Structures are given as C-alpha cells and as structure tokens.
Amino acid sequence: MAHVNICVKRLLTIFNIFFAIIGGLIIAFAFIGQTLSNSHGGGNIEGRGIGLIGLYLFGSVTMVIAVLGAYGSHKESKGCLIAFLVCMVIGSLIMLRGGIPIATVRPMLGDILEEKLRMAVPLDTASSEDRVMVESIQHELQCCGLFSYRDWEDSIPDTCLCNGDEEMEGICKTVDTAHQEPKEIYEKACFPIVRQYFLLIADIAIGVCFTLAVLALLGLALSSVMIHQIRHGVRAPMMMTIPAIFSAMPPKYEELKSPPEY
Secondary structure (H helix, E strand, O other): OOOOOHHHHHHHHHHHHHHHHHHHHHHHHHHHHHHHHHHHOOOOHHHHHHHHHHHHHHHHHHHHHHHHHHHHHHHOOHHHHHHHHHHHHHHHHHHHHHHHHHHHHHHHHHHHHHHHHHOOOOHHHOOHHHHHHHHHHHHHHOOOOOOOHHHHOOOOOHHHEOOHHHHHOOOEEEEOOOOOOOEEEEOOOHHHHHHHHHHHHHHHHHHHHHHHHHHHHHHHHHHHHHHHHHHHOOOOOOOOOOOHHHHOOOOHHHHHHOOOOO
C-alpha cells in the first residue's frame, strides 16, 4: 500500500462523513414532507409525489457517493477514489448547470410569476384547476384573490371568508357584493405572499446549488491529491549528510595533542 499524507486522508474522510450527513438530512426532509402531505391530503398529489421521489433519489445518491469516497480514502483504494473523483466532477457540473440559470433570472422571477398569474384573472371564469389552486392558497395563507378580492368579481368563495377569531385579529375587512349581503373576507391579496415565498425558494435553490458545487470541487481537489500520492508515493524528506571524506579526517586539535611518530 502506497504511503499517503495522513492530513489529506483524514480531511477526505471527514469530508465524506459530512457529505453523508447531508444526504441523510435530505432523506429525512423528504420523509417529513411525505408525512405532512399524507396528513393534510389534497393539493397537487402528483407534483408532490414527483418532488418527494426526487429528494429521496438525490439523498440516496449523495450517501452512496459519500460512502464510496470514505471507503476509498480509508483503504487508500485508487479505483474507489477515481470513481469518487468522476462523481465529484459530474456533480459540480450539474450543480453549476442548475444554479447559474436560476441566479441569472432571479431578478426577473417576480415579474414572470405576476405575468403568469394575471392570465388566470378573472378567477370566476378561470379553469377549474386554477380555481382549485387559488382557493387552496387562500385557505393556507389567509388571503383573498391573487391581486384583489375583485379577481373573483361577485363570486367570492368561502375560502375568502373570515371566522370570528380572525375578525378579532384585524386581518379581515367588509366588502359589498352586487347580489349578496356584505361579507367579511381576508384583507390581504395572495400574490405578494406567494411572490415572497417563491423568491425565498429560488434563493434557497441558488444557495444549495452553489454550496454543493463548492463542496464537490473541494472533494475533487482532495481526491485528486490522494490519487496522485497513491500513484507516485510521498517523497521522503531530504536530509543533509556529511561526506565520509570529511568525517574521516581528524580535527586539527587532535594532531596537536597526539603528534605523529617518526
């Protein structure tokens, strides 16, 4: 077994342990999301299922790569380290490929979302899928309409209505309708809240992509150094030696002390 620098070996092992913890946290987050989704029910079940499967897959792949790197660094296996290096290269490229476009369009995401949602107004004539989506948002976020309660015109749904406790909290207002008696509805519109959450998710996605890209580049560097050391070995440090011709010559004071016999 080739000798490698112990600091590089320990750093790569610690790196992979940290990487495995990240994979485990992703799987735990997916499990919690699945539990909450099952408890609440409803909503876009198909979309949630695809997202949860993606999280489970990403977390599992992360843990497998971390175990591969930890085993390769502990056993100083060049084959495992090369496979880990390839995974780090691919991972860094994927993270940069995903993070750079999101960071580029980040300043325009709010306007893009607004333009898309305005296509659903007025809501009383929108498709059933759009109405169900908006009503679900209204129920969860305690708001009414995307941009105003007038988005529903005179067909304000029950998800806009406040109960007695919410009226006491001051988040409701009274509106008049053409064919019905005045109603107590949520004062806030939904779009500003949705926009805030949407931009927050985009910021988290950008941070995760670039953080994982940096970690992948760090793992790439450490594994490259260790592969090089396994292949070529660590050179022994140079030591200064005194030539034998000089060490064999007696010092001058010994000649004075013991003069040669004639």
